[in-house]
Amino acid sequence: MELWILFSSFILLMLIGTPIAFCLGVSSFATVLYMGLPPMVVFQRLNSGMSVFSLLAIPFFIYSGDLMVRGGIAQRIVAFAASLVGHVRGGLGQVNIVTATLFGGISGSAVAEAAAVGGLMIPQMKARGYGADYAVNVTSMAALIALLLPPSHNMIIYSISAGGKISIADLFTAGILPGLLLAGALMATAYVVARKRGYPTEPFPGFAMVAQLFAVAIPGLLLIAIIFGGVRSGIFTATESSCIAVVYALLITLLVYRQMTWSDFVHATKGAVRTTAMVLLIIGTAAAFSWLMAFLRVPASLVAWMQTISDNPIVILLLLNVIMLLLGTFMDMGPTIIITTPIFLPIAQAYGIDPVHFGVIMILNYGIGLNTPPVGGVQFVACAVGKITVWEAMRSIWPFYGAGVVVLLLVTYIPALSLWLPSVFK
Numbered sequence: 001m002e003l004w005i006l007f008s009s010f011i012l013l014m015l016i017g018t019p020i021a022f023c024l025g026v027s028s029f030a031t032v033l034y035m036g037l038p039p040m041v042v043f044q045r046l047n048s049g050m051s052v053f054s055l056l057a058i059p060f061f062i063y064s065g066d067l068m069v070r071g072g073i074a075q076r077i078v079a080f081a082a083s084l085v086g087h088v089r090g091g092l093g094q095v096n097i098v099t100a101t102l103f104g105g106i107s108g109s110a111v112a113e114a115a116a117v118g119g120l121m122i123p124q125m126k127a128r129g130y131g132a133d134y135a136v137n138v139t140s141m142a143a144l145i146a147l148l149l150p151p152s153h154n155m156i157i158y159s160i161s162a163g164g165k166i167s168i169a170d171l172f173t174a175g176i177l178p179g180l181l182l183a184g185a186l187m188a189t190a191y192v193v194a195r196k197r198g199y200p201t202e203p204f205p206g207f208a209m210v211a212q213l214f215a216v217a218i219p220g221l222l223l224i225a226i227i228f229g230g231v232r233s234g235i236f237t238a239t240e241s242s243c244i245a246v247v248y249a250l251l252i253t254l255l256v257y258r259q260m261t262w263s264d265f266v267h268a269t270k271g272a273v274r275t276t277a278m279v280l281l282i283i284g285t286a287a288a289f290s291w292l293m294a295f296l297r298v299p300a301s302l303v304a305w306m307q308t309i310s311d312n313p314i315v316i317l318l319l320l321n322v323i324m325l326l327l328g329t330f331m332d333m334g335p336t337i338i339i340t341t342p343i344f345l346p347i348a349q350a351y352g353i354d355p356v357h358f359g360v361i362m363i364l365n366y367g368i369g370l371n372t373p374p375v376g377g378v379q380f381v382a383c384a385v386g387k388i389t390v391w392e393a394m395r396s397i398w399p400f401y402g403a404g405v406v407v408l409l410l411v412t413y414i415p416a417l418s419l420w421l422p423s424v425f426k
Contacts, residue, residue: 002296006031010289020332021278024285024339028292042288049287049338050280058153059276060242061108064223064249066271068106069116070264071253073220077102078120080217083210085187086202090194092130094187095202096121097142101183104146106223106245108153110333110370114143114378118385130199132388133396138190140382140393141400144367145186147333148179148360150228151245154367156238157283157334158359161290161341166355168238169231173425174356174418178364178411185403193399219252232425279334286338294342306347313351317412320344321365328369332377336366353415360411360418368404371397 010027014020029042068074081098088094100117118139125135147154150172159166205213227245230236236244253260306316324344327336341362348358370378383390411417 021281021285024289028288045288045291046284050284057239057242061151063272064245065112066268067249072257072259076217080213083213087204090199091202092125093138093190096138100142104149108151110143110146110378113146114381122386132386136382136386136393137397140379147367148175161338170356170422173422182407189399189403286335290339324365328366329372333366357415357418
């Protein structure tokens with residue numbers, strides 16, 4: 001009965017449009033009252049869920065990404081990417097994906113990347129004859145690359161949800177090859193679609209111009225090396241690297257590019273504060289919800305049920321992928337990771353699946369969900385920038401979905417794609 005109250009109240013609140021943080025909090029509170037536990041338990045779990053030192057990395061990475069967009073770093077990365085791949089068929093689509101890959105190593109957020117890169121690229125693509133749906137679909141799918149590359153916020157959330165026992169440095173490293181593989185698959189898909197639609201190419205500016213634009217973009221690109229190199233080498237933690245990212249972004253935008261105004265600084269700061277408040281409230285209520293599921297032995301019951309279906313890890317991984325893809329279509333990524341990690345990770349480990357490998361699988365699954373209605377946050381942002389409806393984008397997004405699913409299957413069944421690079425740094 002307790003589980004019925006927990007899940008039915010959560011689903012009902014979500015169906016009537018209640019914000020996800022309140023869905024999680026109210027359903028947890030109702031279940032605790034039914035069980036006769038002190039209501040203070042919910043607030044204690046909420047507080048403990050938010051009072052994690054590693055979580056400080058998320059608002060600082062969000063802040064540094066916003067500072068870079070407003071301070072001109074993103075525009076210079078776009079210019080460099082355009083010089084590299086603009087001459088390929090569907091040139092601006094290719095530029096979009098390469099820019100997303102480079103910017104993903106700075107922002108760590110798919111939604112921020114869709115807004116930043118989309119705001120720069122979608123209007124240009126539409127002005128040069130590209131279909132709005134193509135521009136939006138390329139932008140929204142390319143934004144998912146940021147979820148896999150350091151400093152991915154969701155990798156940090158996964159590590160914390162797993163009890164803090166999984167190295168964030170290993171997770172950052174594990175996502176690099178899958179992220180590059182996703183970028184390559186999307187570039188191939190964008191090329192095929194662009195060729196079919198007859199989209200143009202951009203003129204190649206020459207190697208001298210490429211070198212010049214690279215030199216201009218170096219201060220921004222160096223942040224990728226600072227974040228990854230510092231965390232991987234142990235010089236500083238992920239949380240410390242996020243603070244360094246903010247200081248570095250301020251120095252570059254104020255002293256090197258000199259494009260940051262006081263108004264931009266204030267808007268970036270307010271935006272980071274709003275986003276932080278929203279994210280932490282969701283994380284806290286999700287922690288209370290997830291504690292209740294553990295208290296009610298949901299993970300143990302699911303492991304036992306899975307073992308009655310099959311003892312083959314291939315079958316179990318396929319089933320987990322299907323479940324996570326479905327969950328990702330109607331739940332936001334952060335709370336879904338917090339809720340499902342304590343459930344799915346024990347199942348994966350019971351079948352000998354490495355937790356770092358499983359983390360990459362989970363992030364990619366829920367990332368694809370960010371592009372799937374009814375809750376696809378990344379797709380909504382890209383559609384808003386492109387000024388088209390979600391259903392207009394959905395009609396032609398299937399080749400890009402296909403590329404994402406192919407990469408997901410490769411990452412799922414070839415563990416070396418995730419585990420080889422971390423092993424190199426051991």
